[in-house]
Ligand SMILES: Nc1ncnc2c1ncn2[C@@H]1O[C@H](COP(=O)(O)OP(=O)(O)OP(=O)(O)O)[C@@H](O)[C@H]1O
């Protein structure tokens with residue numbers, strides 16, 4: 640058995656026997672606008688404000704100022720948390736550009752992965768430093784999709800992805816990694832290899848049904864835990880994300 644930590648998302652812990660598995664990696668899978676960044680940020684903010692667990696956001700998507708102002712909409716003051724040494728933001732938006740540059744340079748000489756992996760190594764080093772600095776217990780990487788769009792070769796992509804996830808699993812933090820849903824639709828969806836490597840997978844979907852839009856969340860996998868695997872509704876409002884584990888997404892009859 641392993642310990643669990645509260646996710647900070649009302650309704651979610653009930654679905655996974657009490658909370659997220661401590662010190663493991665959970666993948667948050669969802670389409671654009673599904674609420675992946677909000678859910679992951681809520682996990683960080685509630686962690687540092689209510690559960691005494693400091694956190695780090697590694698963003699491959701947006702810079703710090705933009706992120707801070709977006710999160711203020713939910714009343715989450717990450718700037719203050721940073722000043723109080725409860726939070727660190729790692730701007731990894733340049734990382735992908737560096738990776739592309741290196742990729743271009745390497746192509747001329749040799750077909751090698753080293754250029755790209757170096758920049759991933761640097762990121763992990765930086766992350767380890769910050770974790771020690773504030774004794775962080777929670778980490779978010781948002782989003783894996785940003786980085787791996789750059790790796791067009793599937794074998795290179797797989798190698799880089801595996802390296803990153805392996806490095807993250809050695810950090811000793813509870814880590815959420817967001818990524819994009821490759822295909823919409825529950826039945827036709829292809830499983831990605833990232834899903835096999837991580838401890839748990841939570842899927843967030845926007846479903847268009849009968850002219851209206853509904854949001855549905857599903858625990859696709861959570862090792863060693865009995866879960867509610869139904870697709871249940873969730874909402875996003877100015878307080879963040881709320882999950883309704885006892886409700887059914889589709890009205891019966
Ligand atoms: N105050 C709010 N009330 C209701 N919905 C909101 C509010 N703020 C944001 N949203 C919704 O949240 C969604 C964006 O959430 P978020 O940025 O977490 O998505 P994401 O999955 O990270 O998307 P992307 O793939 O583009 O990064 C949008 O669909 C938006 O409509």
Ligand SMILES: [Mg+2]
Nearest residue numbers: 675676700781
């Ligand atoms: Mg996002």
